Amino acid sequence: MVIPVHDVNPVRRTPYVTYALIAVNVLVFLTTPGMAGSASGGDHLAQLCHLQAFVDRYAAVPRELIHQELPRLVPTGAVGVGAHGPGCVVAPPGYHKNPVLSVFTAMFLHGSWLHLLGNMLFLLIFGNNVEDRMGHIRYFLFYVVCGYAAGYGFALLNDGSGDPLIGASGAIAGVLGAYLVLYPRARVWVLVPFLVFLPLRLPAWLVLGFWFGLQAVYSSGHGVSGAGTVAYAAHVVGFVAGMLLAWPLKPGTPPPPEPRRLLFGRQARPRQVW
Template sequence: MFIPLHDGVPLRFMRAPYVTYALIGLCVGLYLLMTLRQDSDGQIAIAAGFGFIPSVFFGAAQLPPEILQAPSWATLFSNILLHASLAHLAGNMLFLWVFGDNVEDAMGHGRFLVFFFLCGLGGSLAHALMNPASDQPLIGASGAISGVIAAYLMLYPRVRIWGLAFNWIPLHITALYAIAAWILFQLVQGLIDPQGHVGWWAHLGGLGTGAALTPLFIHRGVALFGRTVRR
């Protein structure tokens, strides 16, 4: 497992990645509201009502009417902004902090926001297709952030990233190797444990969506596969 810490790639087209900052702030704010103002039963109810539950989405199950809930189609997106634990939140926000700014820079604020939620949508649908009968709510920005990771890999494969291997070994490694290892880990886990507590197929669905959409969303002056990067 690899945790990114810093890449040092400068912004080219904008002063600051405001959408990345806003998404991080929104996810953190919702997590604080969810945990500080709700007891454990309330937190479970929020996760059930606004998380994405495949069996409810496909009409095979229904939530109790007393649970405040979003329409099933809306949970394809609302689940992206919720997180189950502090570790879940911190890990996702760290990946978004390191990779999101440069992807937003390559796409622009508006396109990046749309890209982020489309990748989350792709992750949610992939999870649903692999687990159509699941009654467990899927929450977290992992699918959307996986799409951002795919875009970063296509944009800056040769950049060297500072990070931690196995959560504690410091490394300064090329993005291609670090992210490729991360993708392989997701794929192996998805095949081994497709119905586990971690939404591995949401990660893989987000990755695939991000890879497919990146060429359509980047600025014309941005080339893929690191051709514009100067080191």
């Protein structure tokens, strides 16, 4: 797996929406009940119960999206003692959950620091150019539509699942798909783990095509045990949705400029020869 760190593709306008999405995702993560303990390595039962109650309320659940089957009992966030020892208390929900709206709220929830930072890195690198090409408002609507396509696409493939779906990955996958369509020849600096991290400057079509290929393989259950806990199918659907939505903009998108003298993604200062 390669780690992108920078692209050689300047923008004409400040990507306010991309910056705002990153800020909101970080803020929501920091204020999510139970996440403070995850940062320090704590795993106290009370924190876990609060986190489970919060996620069950605001995450997207495939069974709820497709069949409108809301659970009769949900975690309350409290800790109780039962026949098998201490655990999280469950009770009838004291709130009304809208499954359609839960797809939107789930886009801003993350399960760990690694989950959050990985998503935000991809959004920061590739989102600014897509926003620059689409404009602020259209880009935000595009981001949300890709997130919904990924959420419902995953739910259709797993309609009986009661596991919560969280994360901005589906929407960001749409951004990656749009970037691939609009700027396939842009150069991307990546770190390739090979004994040490080797910096390489590769074309976007290779970086993003490789990423999409991995997601497609993993979504089929190959390469990982039972596809793990990552919703790879949501990444695939979001990526394809982003490509399709961005395709009409491709003819009017100029190729990215390619500076002649590059030093790890930045233009090197001209050297004087004496």
